[in-house]
Amino acid sequence: MQLFHFRGNEVIALIFTLNLGLNTTVALCQITITNGLSHFHSISGESTGVISVKNLENKTNRVLIYQDSIFGFQNPIRIPSEIWLAPFERVNVKYTWNSSDSASQCRRLFIEQYVDSASFIHQPGQINLRISTRYAVDLYRGRIADDLEVAWTPDGVRVHNRGRDFWAGSCYPLNGSMRGTSRLASGVLRPGDVRIWSVPADADGIWLERVDGYVVASPKP
Amino acid sequence: MRTLLLASSVLVAFSATAQNADFVDAMFYIDESAMIRAVDAQGNSLTDLTFHIVSPNVPGQAYLSVPNQTMYLQYTSVKTAAPDDSRNISVEVIGGDFPQGVSATLLATPAGIGTTGDGSQIELSQNVTSGTLIQGIGSAYSGTGAGMGIPVTFAIDFATENLDASTAGMVSLQFTVSNN
Numbered sequence: 001m002q003l004f005h006f007r008g009n010e011v012i013a014l015i016f017t018l019n020l021g022l023n024t025t026v027a028l029c030q031i032t033i034t035n036g037l038s039h040f041h042s043i044s045g046e047s048t049g050v051i052s053v054k055n056l057e058n059k060t061n062r063v064l065i066y067q068d069s070i071f072g073f074q075n076p077i078r079i080p081s082e083i084w085l086a087p088f089e090r091v092n093v094k095y096t097w098n099s100s101d102s103a104s105q106c107r108r109l110f111i112e113q114y115v116d117s118a119s120f121i122h123q124p125g126q127i128n129l130r131i132s133t134r135y136a137v138d139l140y141r142g143r144i145a146d147d148l149e150v151a152w153t154p155d156g157v158r159v160h161n162r163g164r165d166f167w168a169g170s171c172y173p174l175n176g177s178m179r180g181t182s183r184l185a186s187g188v189l190r191p192g193d194v195r196i197w198s199v200p201a202d203a204d205g206i207w208l209e210r211v212d213g214y215v216v217a218s219p220k221p
Numbered sequence: 222m223r224t225l226l227l228a229s230s231v232l233v234a235f236s237a238t239a240q241n242a243d244f245v246d247a248m249f250y251i252d253e254s255a256m257i258r259a260v261d262a263q264g265n266s267l268t269d270l271t272f273h274i275v276s277p278n279v280p281g282q283a284y285l286s287v288p289n290q291t292m293y294l295q296y297t298s299v300k301t302a303a304p305d306d307s308r309n310i311s312v313e314v315i316g317g318d319f320p321q322g323v324s325a326t327l328l329a330t331p332a333g334i335g336t337t338g339d340g341s342q343i344e345l346s347q348n349v350t351s352g353t354l355i356q357g358i359g360s361a362y363s364g365t366g367a368g369m370g371i372p373v374t375f376a377i378d379f380a381t382e383n384l385d386a387s388t389a390g391m392v393s394l395q396f397t398v399s400n401n
Contacts, residue, residue: 030266032256037400038305056256110397115268127320127377128391129270131259131292136399170306186306187401211302 030057030113033135034090038188040168041141043102050092051137053111055085062114065093067107068136077107077139082114097141104142104165104191111135140188142166144210148189150218156198157206157218161189169210173203174217180207254299255308257398259292264367267292272377274323274384283381293370294396296333297362307401308358310371312343314350316393321347322383325392326376329354333371335361340371344378345394356401 035052055061063083067076079095097105112134147163161167167189173180184206185197199206205219259267272287300306312327319325324346331337336359343352355371363370 030258032254034254036301036305037255037308037398108399112395125273125275125386127272127274127323129272129325129375130316130391130393131267131270131396132315132393133257133259133294133396133398135255135257136397138400185401 030133031055031061031063031085031111033111033137037136038138039140040144040166040188041097041139043141043143047097047100047141048094049139050094051079051109051111052090052092053083053085054090055088058087060087061085063111064114065109065111067109077109079109095139104140106138106140106142106166106188106190109137109139111137138188140166140168144168144212146210146214146216148208148216150206150208150216152218152221153196156196158194158196159189159208160194161191164191166190167208167210169208171197172207172209173200174205174207174219176204177217179209179215254297255398256297257310257396258295259396260295260370261292262368264293264295264365264369270375272375274377274379284379284384287377287379289374289376291372291374293363293368293372294329295363295365295370296358296398298335298358298360298398300336300359305400306359307356308338309353309399309401310355310358311351311353311397311399312345313395313397314345314392315395317391319346319392320390321385323377323379324349326378327352327354328374328376330372331355332369333361333363335359337361337371354396 032054033051034054035050039049041047041049053063061084063085065079065081065083077095077097080093083091083093085091099105112132115132143165144167145163145165146167147161147165148167149160149162151158151160159171168187170186171184173182173184180203184199185195189195197206203220205217208216208218261267270290270292272290274284274287277284294310298308300308310329324344326342326344328342329340331340336357338355338357338359340355341353343349343354345352354373
């Protein structure tokens with residue numbers, strides 16, 4: 001399986017740990033995701049992956065997993081809809097893409113701790129807000145390519161992924177012919193996605209850097 | 222428009238040498254972190270916020286306004302490479318409806334140590350059921366004690382003439398951590 005390093009940049013995390021003394025697990029919560037909120041698989045690689053879920057409580061917790069279709073009608077993946085975690089247990093939940101199609105695919109999974117909603121007794125005259133949290137994990141399978149159309153508008157730069165593959169990376173200002181230091185935006189452009197990013201007035205253009213290091217730069221007109 | 226195509230590859234070399242000596246490989250594994258929980262002002266886990274809309278004491282008066290309430294979202298986030306280098310927190314009504322004539326304004330103010338992002342204010346009602354509260358969280362953490370975390374202040378808004386007591390009830394709000 002070829003898994004792009006969107007997750008698990010151990011070197012960067014280690015520098016943070018050594019130099020700044022940050023403890024990555026200072027905040028207690030019920031469950032957590034420990035291997036990232038975006039996973040990318042290449043078409044040629046294995047069609048499976050895992051989501052690492054950890055229980056941070058000293059009691060057994062039930063975790064619900066469900067898929068959303070906000071990315072359109074791509075093929076769903078196979079993944080359990082419910083798991084049980086023993087106290088402080090970490091589980092790698094395996095998922096499998098159902099199809100070996102060469103077309104780009106993407107899904108969003110929501111992962112949340114089960115909360116019993118039947119325990120609250122509503123009283124007349126009350127508005128009760130029940131609060132819960134969840135994580136959204138984005139799964140991508142496909143190629144990363146550069147079929148981008150870049151156009152300058154009064155609102156900023158308009159970037160359109162015209163191809164059938166993904167574009168993933170970051171947008172920086174262009175200073176002369178060099179990359180500026182402050183990132184303007186980052187993310188994944190799915191096939192057909194259009195984003196408009198504002199660009200500082202003193203920038204000479206934009207520098208679009210893919211996660212694999214490939215760069216497209218566009219100077220201001 | 223003129224587009225420049227530049228091919229670049231960034232090679233970062235970390236070298237460790239050992240000359241005529243035994244050495245031990247040190248393996249490090251650092252978890253990525255995406256953690257969040259909702260707590261009250263005392264730092265205790267929070268599952269419900271209750272607002273009482275009570276009738277006035279004097280005939281002819283409008284209903285009294287409801288005091289604001291604040292909850293805190295405590296979090297730890299360690300980013301990696303794009304696209305998992307920037308996290309958002311959004312909120313969505315996943316169950317129930319706000320009573321007729323009632324809306325809730327949520328104001329989130331970034332808090333914590335690190336890249337804590339930008340906060341927003343949104344108004345939830347029967348017609349608006351979701352919105353993004355915080356954008357651009359990078360590597361950051363909130364702390365775990367009382368008063369620590371992203372304060373989210375709930376203001377219940379209504380006008381007496383728009384209320385319908387028969388529709389009062391429970392609304393389920395879910396806060397989601399995601400990438401952009």
